[in-house]
Amino acid sequence: MGEQGTAPKNMDEIDEVTKITKAGNRLASTKVGNPIAGTLEGKGTRIYFGETEDAIAQFDPEENEIVISNECHEVSPNVLAAHLAHEGTHVQWDQPNSIEQEYHAFKAQAEVWKELKRDEADEQCDTVATIMDLAEEDAKQIIRNLYRDLPEY
Amino acid sequence: MVVETNSYALFTSSSPKFDFSFLYPQDWKPREIEAKGYAEVFLQGPRSADSKYGLFFAIRVVPTKAEGGKHGTADQFIDDYLNRVKKFANFKQLSKARGEFAASEAVEFVISYSMPLPLNTLNADETTILERRIVVKRGSFFYVLIYSGTENDYHASLSSFEYMAQTFQFSADSVEEARAFRPLVTPASPLIVREKGEDYGPQIS
Numbered sequence: 247m248g249e250q251g252t253a254p255k256n257m258d259e260i261d262e263v264t265k266i267t268k269a270g271n272r273l274a275s276t277k278v279g280n281p282i283a284g285t286l287e288g289k290g291t292r293i294y295f296g297e298t299e300d301a302i303a304q305f306d307p308e309e310n311e312i313v314i315s316n317e318c319h320e321v322s323p324n325v326l327a328a329h330l331a332h333e334g335t336h337v338q339w340d341q342p343n344s345i346e347q348e349y350h351a352f353k354a355q356a357e358v359w360k361e362l363k364r365d366e367a368d369e370q371c372d373t374v375a376t377i378m379d380l381a382e383e384d385a386k387q388i389i390r391n392l393y394r395d396l397p398e399y
Numbered sequence: 400m401v402v403e404t405n406s407y408a409l410f411t412s413s414s415p416k417f418d419f420s421f422l423y424p425q426d427w428k429p430r431e432i433e434a435k436g437y438a439e440v441f442l443q444g445p446r447s448a449d450s451k452y453g454l455f456f457a458i459r460v461v462p463t464k465a466e467g468g469k470h471g472t473a474d475q476f477i478d479d480y481l482n483r484v485k486k487f488a489n490f491k492q493l494s495k496a497r498g499e500f501a502a503s504e505a506v507e508f509v510i511s512y513s514m515p516l517p518l519n520t521l522n523a524d525e526t527t528i529l530e531r532r533i534v535v536k537r538g539s540f541f542y543v544l545i546y547s548g549t550e551n552d553y554h555a556s557l558s559s560f561e562y563m564a565q566t567f568q569f570s571a572d573s574v575e576e577a578r579a580f581r582p583l584v585t586p587a588s589p590l591i592v593r594e595k596g597e598d599y600g601p602q603i604s
Contacts, residue, residue, distance in 0.1 A: 300520045317521050332519065352518075370523065373514045376486045383437045383459060384480070387545070390430075391455045392518060394443055398432060 262295045265319070269326035273334070278357040279327060282334035286312075291337050293330070295319065302370065303329040305336045312337070325368045328359035345398050348389050353378050407562070410440065411570075416460055419501075419542070421567040424559050427456065436468070437461045444548065444556050451516040452526060454548020456560055458567075459541075466539040473506050473536045480532075487512035489527070500535050500544075501567055507533045511550075529553040533564065 270293070274283035286293070292311040295318070298304050302321075303314045312333045314326065332355035339347045356378035359371040377385050390396075407422040410429055416438040417431065427442040439459040446453025461476070462468035470476040484490065495508040509531045515523035530547035544567070546560040547553070 298521075300517075300522055302519050302521060315521055329519065355519075369515050370519055373488075374518060377514075379486060380483045381480070383434070383439065383461075384483070387439075387441070387455070387457060387547075390441060391443065391453060391547070392516075394453065398430075 262319070265323065265326070266293050266295075266314070268323040269330055272323050272327035272362055273330050273358060276327070276331075276358045276361045278354050278361070279331050279334075282331055282338060282354060285338045286330070286334050289337060291334075303333050305333040307336070307340070310337075322366060322368075324359070324362040324366055325371055327362055328355045328368075328371045328374075331355050331358035343393075343396055345386060345390050345393065345396050348393055348396065349382070349386050352385070352389065407566075412440070414438070417458075418570045419458070419567060420570060421458075421563050423456070423563050427559075444552070444559070446548075446552050447555065450549050450552055451524065452528065452549045452552070454546070454552040454556060456563055457543075457545045459543040459545065461541045461543065463536065463539045463541060468541075470541070473504070473534045473541065476536075476541050477506060477508065477532075477534055481508075481510070484510065484512065487514060488525070489513040500533055500564075501537075501542075501569055502572055503535045503537045503542075505533055505535045507531070531560070537569065 270283055270286070273279035285291075289310065291305075292309070294311070294313060295316050296313040298313050298315045301315065302318055303312060303326075305312050312330065314329070318326065332351045335351040335354045336343065336347065339350070341347070352374050355371065356375040359368070360375055363371070377388055380388075406425055408425045409420060410423055411417075411420045412431060414431065414433065416433060417440060423429065423442055424444070427444050430441045430443075432439045432441060437459055439457055441455060441457045444454040444456060464471040470479060481492065485492075490512040491510065493509040493511060495506065497504070497506050499505060500507075509529070511527055511529050513525050513527045516526040517523055527550045528547060529550055530545065532546075533544040535542040535544075544564055546557075548556070
């Protein structure tokens with residue numbers, strides 16, 4: 247899995263494709279991430295580095311693309327794989343966002359991260375893992391307060 | 400404490416799972432959630448302009464072991480939660496007290512922890528969250544009152560939480576019964592009623 251749609255034109259683009267491919271392979275190597283990687287491949291979701299609205303990664307359902315922030319070039323493939331698990335879950339659900347969907351996206355992110363991280367630390371992914379170690383009702387309460395306008399389902 | 404009661408609305412529900420009532424600020428919109436293993440009324444409070452989290456008040460109903468749940472006692476229920484939540488950065492248990500709430504035995508505790516907010520963003524700020532819980536075991540259910548928010552928002556709306564808690568009553572109880580037992584909630588955090596001194600342990604970090 248790598249950037250799809252256009253062939254890389256220069257060394258920078260080749261480097262980006264390599265990083266995304268590596269993260270995608272890490273994602274596919276995990277129990278929870280494997281079907282997500284399969285969905286991204288099957289749906290032809292384009293994944294590339296670009297501008298985001300402060301997000302580390304975001305999924306645009308209309309364009310069927312996941313944008314990883316340009317500021318994340320130096321982020322480890324394990325961290326990128328965890329974020330791809332989160333965004334890839336939104337691709338899998340293929341319906342308007344909800345608390346339930348965000349919960350599953352965070353859960354996938356946490357599980358992929360825990361499977362890959364070993365001794366690695368990442369403040370965001372570690373926090374997400376801690377939230378998802380709470381009981382489901384407590385994790386959802388935090389998500390509900392963060393995404394104030396989302397419906398339950 | 401002066402409360403303008405005309406700015407509060409009465410929460411009641413047609414669902415038998417929410418067998419209680421309380422007054423809440425009119426601009427806090429209640430949401431009833433009935434899920435596998437629990438039911439909850441969730442009310443989102445206001446948040447300050449620069450807040451990335453805001454605050455909420457919730458009342459959760461969870462079955463005890465006798466009703467198919469995981470825990471038999473309030474202490475087990477609380478320990479399970481604290482063992483999970485203490486993994487957050489800068490976790491502290493600020494207080495714990497036992498007493499009576501709405502004519503039932505109750506445990507109240509306050510914790511704080513921090514997390515980078517908003518989640519999964521490039522410019523997240525490490526944000527301190529304060530949380531207050533009152534756990535009541537009544538019949539074969541736990542009733543958990545939860546008040547949680549960023550430090551600033553928490554203190555800004557604390558009197559609203561106290562009013563919601565003080566007006567809480569189970570539907571089966573008469574007004575006289577509800578009035579006979581004043582809530583555990585005390586006027587100002589962290590000056591919590593201390594009925595059994597041994598409940599104040601050292602801070603956990």
